[in-house]
Amino acid sequence: MPTADEPIPHPEPAPDSDFAAAWAIADTIPGWLKPGQARLLFDHARALGPGARVLEIGSHQGRSTVILAKALEPLGGTVICVDPFVEGKLFGGTPTRTKFEQHVAAAGVGDRVDLRAEYSTKLRPRWTDGFDMLYIDGKHDYWTLSDDLKWSAHLPEDGPILIHDCYSSIGVTLGILAHVLPSRTLRYAARSDSMALFFNARPSGADRIRILGELPWWIRNVLIKVLLRLRLRPVARVFGHDSPYDPY
Numbered sequence: 001m002p003t004a005d006e007p008i009p010h011p012e013p014a015p016d017s018d019f020a021a022a023w024a025i026a027d028t029i030p031g032w033l034k035p036g037q038a039r040l041l042f043d044h045a046r047a048l049g050p051g052a053r054v055l056e057i058g059s060h061q062g063r064s065t066v067i068l069a070k071a072l073e074p075l076g077g078t079v080i081c082v083d084p085f086v087e088g089k090l091f092g093g094t095p096t097r098t099k100f101e102q103h104v105a106a107a108g109v110g111d112r113v114d115l116r117a118e119y120s121t122k123l124r125p126r127w128t129d130g131f132d133m134l135y136i137d138g139k140h141d142y143w144t145l146s147d148d149l150k151w152s153a154h155l156p157e158d159g160p161i162l163i164h165d166c167y168s169s170i171g172v173t174l175g176i177l178a179h180v181l182p183s184r185t186l187r188y189a190a191r192s193d194s195m196a197l198f199f200n201a202r203p204s205g206a207d208r209i210r211i212l213g214e215l216p217w218w219i220r221n222v223l224i225k226v227l228l229r230l231r232l233r234p235v236a237r238v239f240g241h242d243s244p245y246d247p248y
Contacts, residue, residue, distance in 0.1 A: 021070070
């Protein structure tokens, strides 16, 4: 494990053609993953060893799942997908699971995906196996994120942890401030829009300061969410947000 004063090495980017082929498929699947965020997932998954396993919390229709599975394909790796596919208008329930399975099959990565259709908070206490990378895009509230961070105990030293909707969601960001900022085992490295990259490594003071340095961007995102709910999109444009959707 690097000392707290050493930079954490980032992997060499995967070949552009490999990522472009994976993104061409994933981009046809509905979801909230941006190209830069997908590249972050792809490069860190591809840099893992043979037979690597990635745990994905929150799979929805499979947009990020396909990216991860395509990255792991030449490694003979597996994506373990944890998603309860909650019924209701917001998450879609069984129809969403059906779409997930169809998208994964159409991408040709069905043999790379191990679906666990249950809540991450209920599965975690029973989990005993290790894995090599953790991607959290589950329920974006403080309590769920706080529990999902505990999955990092199954990672090896320097194992990557990627969290979506970080420094955008109020609940996720509060969880980061409460549990990662004072942590002795989680180190903040970088972000792509609202996807943040951490490592299972001892943080330095500079790493903690970088977390605090993201707070103005978080406050800006919360303000934009308020403006969108007040139907004040012209005001949101003043802050550089020209979209009907929340920042992600």
